[in-house]
Amino acid sequence: MGRSIVCLTFDFDAISGWIARGMTSPGPISRGEFGPHVGVPRLLDLLDRHGIRSTWFIPGHTIETYPGECRRVAEAGHEIGHHGWTHRPPATVSREEEREELVRGNEAIRSLTGQRARGYRSPSWDLSAHSVDLLLEQGFVYDSSLMGGDYIPYRARRDDVAELGKPYKFGQETKLIELPISWSLDDHPHFEFIRTQATVLPGLQSARAVMQNWLDEFLYMKKTVDWGILTYTMHPYVIGRGYRMQAFEDLVGKLTAEGAVFMTMQDAAAEARQRLFPGL
Numbered sequence: 001m002g003r004s005i006v007c008l009t010f011d012f013d014a015i016s017g018w019i020a021r022g023m024t025s026p027g028p029i030s031r032g033e034f035g036p037h038v039g040v041p042r043l044l045d046l047l048d049r050h051g052i053r054s055t056w057f058i059p060g061h062t063i064e065t066y067p068g069e070c071r072r073v074a075e076a077g078h079e080i081g082h083h084g085w086t087h088r089p090p091a092t093v094s095r096e097e098e099r100e101e102l103v104r105g106n107e108a109i110r111s112l113t114g115q116r117a118r119g120y121r122s123p124s125w126d127l128s129a130h131s132v133d134l135l136l137e138q139g140f141v142y143d144s145s146l147m148g149g150d151y152i153p154y155r156a157r158r159d160d161v162a163e164l165g166k167p168y169k170f171g172q173e174t175k176l177i178e179l180p181i182s183w184s185l186d187d188h189p190h191f192e193f194i195r196t197q198a199t200v201l202p203g204l205q206s207a208r209a210v211m212q213n214w215l216d217e218f219l220y221m222k223k224t225v226d227w228g229i230l231t232y233t234m235h236p237y238v239i240g241r242g243y244r245m246q247a248f249e250d251l252v253g254k255l256t257a258e259g260a261v262f263m264t265m266q267d268a269a270a271e272a273r274q275r276l277f278p279g280l
Ligand SMILES: [Zn+2]
Pocket: 011, 012, 013, 017, 083, 087, 123, 124
């Protein structure tokens, strides 16, 4: 019998992501508000009824703007991970600003849970060249922002060198455990309609079709590896819409019936370390 682990993860951006993009008019703000006002209570209820502990990556901005909702998430026993303070992607800020984001975000998390985060997920999944060093410096155990694998965690590298016209140079593997993600397993691009001056992202796909893809991803993992971790990424203001919740709850039921072992990311990272990198 294999062991097929599933991490349900929620990036609780609320309004921070819109503000970080400069979209501060009442429309985008209200879109973010749907998360704490409607999505979070629905998700906490679903997770409670299924007895699932999950991981919530929460920006400091959300913790300080919606302290009550964040407290409810933590008190329900879910892991609180780091997701920046302002929700600016690391690749868009200086090294010093990136460090400040990590420190300030951890202060907010410590005020919520009494301890700093074990895990990090970068806003918009865009680490900088400094991120791995800074995450190690700040005591993180795992990251969940990269796409170099699917079911098997790996060790994040530092000091890669990309130069046009030369072969890529891979840096050293570090002790930071990478729990890989994918845009295909993220609710945001599938569902959110976003119109800016530069682009239109259509989103608004069938929730049933997306959940079928997500189930197939699990079934493929179960079929092909003895041990693996599958990570789904959701946002309360995205998955929290009624018809999506309906389809998501059906997925949770099917995953359970197929033998999925639901875990927080920190527990999954600990199991990965023991199994794959015992000397770390
Ligand atoms: Zn986010």
